[in-house]
Amino acid sequence: MSDALTASRTAGDRPPIGVLISGRGSNLQALIDAIARGELRARIAVVISNRPGAAGLARAEAAGIDTTVLDHRTFASRDAFDRAIAMALLERGVRLVCLAGFMRLVGTPLLDAFPNAILNIHPSLLPAFPGVDAQRQALEHGVCFSGATVHLVTRDLDAGPIVRQAVVAIEPDDTVESLSARILVEEHRLYPAAVQDVLDGGWALKGRRFVSAHQSPGSSRYGTRNR
Numbered sequence: 228m229s230d231a232l233t234a235s236r237t238a239g240d241r242p243p244i245g246v247l248i249s250g251r252g253s254n255l256q257a258l259i260d261a262i263a264r265g266e267l268r269a270r271i272a273v274v275i276s277n278r279p280g281a282a283g284l285a286r287a288e289a290a291g292i293d294t295t296v297l298d299h300r301t302f303a304s305r306d307a308f309d310r311a312i313a314m315a316l317l318e319r320g321v322r323l324v325c326l327a328g329f330m331r332l333v334g335t336p337l338l339d340a341f342p343n344a345i346l347n348i349h350p351s352l353l354p355a356f357p358g359v360d361a362q363r364q365a366l367e368h369g370v371c372f373s374g375a376t377v378h379l380v381t382r383d384l385d386a387g388p389i390v391r392q393a394v395v396a397i398e399p400d401d402t403v404e405s406l407s408a409r410i411l412v413e414e415h416r417l418y419p420a421a422v423q424d425v426l427d428g429g430w431a432l433k434g435r436r437f438v439s440a441h442q443s444p445g446s447s448r449y450g451t452r453n454r
């Protein structure tokens with residue numbers, strides 16, 4: 228477990244998390260709702276968007292959450308943009324960063340500021356179909372199952388240790404839209420649970436595996452929901 232997260236265990240029951248978005252923000256909303264229901268013991272200290280008009284900003288504001296826009300186009304370099312994000316998170320005491328539809332690659336300054344403390348959600352069963360248009364990739368490949376993955380963010384795109392996955396069966400008449408909608412339902416369940424897994428601590432990385440002491444042999448890291 229990272230030092231930052233270890234510290235968060237002693238900082239009270241509701242460790243501060245930061246959420247980075249670029250658009251719609253439905254996963255952000257799922258985190259907000261899970262916190263409101265008491266299912267996720269955390270506090271969203273800040274929502275940062277790289278897009279000024281992101282719809283997710285309004286969701287955050289409606290929930291009374293502090294928001295910041297850091298438009299990547301206004302920074303001289305990718306590192307400068309990453310440093311500004313890291314600063315905005317650190318100055319609010321954020322211990323865990325959740326990417327929720329954040330459409331920028333995470334670079335060294337941000338990774339170094341939050342070692343093993345950045346999560347991402349991706350709409351496929353990684354390592355299958357990383358990158359953009361994961362649902363279209365799955366349909367075009369002809370797989371029978373796809374789903375969603377929450378993973379720790381590393382230097383390599385969509386390739387970090389897997390925290391949780393959910394499986395979604397592909398139907399013969401699926402379109403990108405219909406499959407995306409069913410995967411999104413699972414994403415909204417998966418992300419708060421995975422964030423809680425990480426905040427609970429008691430986990431370690433073994434090679435590239437996320438191994439948690441809380442996951443007994445009978446317990447499951449995935450939700451299977453076929454329709």
Ligand code: GRF
Pocket residue numbers: 250251252253254255283327328329348349350411414
């Ligand atoms: C989700 O499908 C997520 O898996 C991917 O981007 C999409 C973001 O949707 N990384 P939203 O902004 O959370 O609604």
